[in-house]
Amino acid sequence: MPCTSCGSVNQDKFIGEMDLHRPGLKNIHEPIAWVFPELVVCLDCGTAKFVVPEAELRLLAKGGATAYGPGKRLELANQTKEQTGAA
Ligand SMILES: [Zn+2]
Numbered sequence: 001m002p003c004t005s006c007g008s009v010n011q012d013k014f015i016g017e018m019d020l021h022r023p024g025l026k027n028i029h030e031p032i033a034w035v036f037p038e039l040v041v042c043l044d045c046g047t048a049k050f051v052v053p054e055a056e057l058r059l060l061a062k063g064g065a066t067a068y069g070p071g072k073r074l075e076l077a078n079q080t081k082e083q084t085g086a087a
Pocket residue numbers: 003004005006007008042043044045046047
């Protein structure tokens with residue numbers, strides 16, 4: 001699929017590591033959600049697209065994640081497996 005921003009087909013896939021949090025000083029004490037999504041990056045204009053994994057998406061939708069950093073992500077992953085029955 002061509003880039004939705006510039007129409008280029010010069011795109012490639014990458015694996016990202018990022019923490020998601022709400023902007024603004026009023027949210028500075030809210031927990032963050034670490035995600036490691038697969039990104040499709042347009043190599044002409046820099047537009048990037050990714051999908052937030054379902055477990056992290058649910059946490060963000062609830063108003064905050066329980067994970068504070070990469071070490072806590074394992075707890076989140078294990079908690080999610082227990083909840084979903086995933087292997
Ligand atoms: Zn583009």
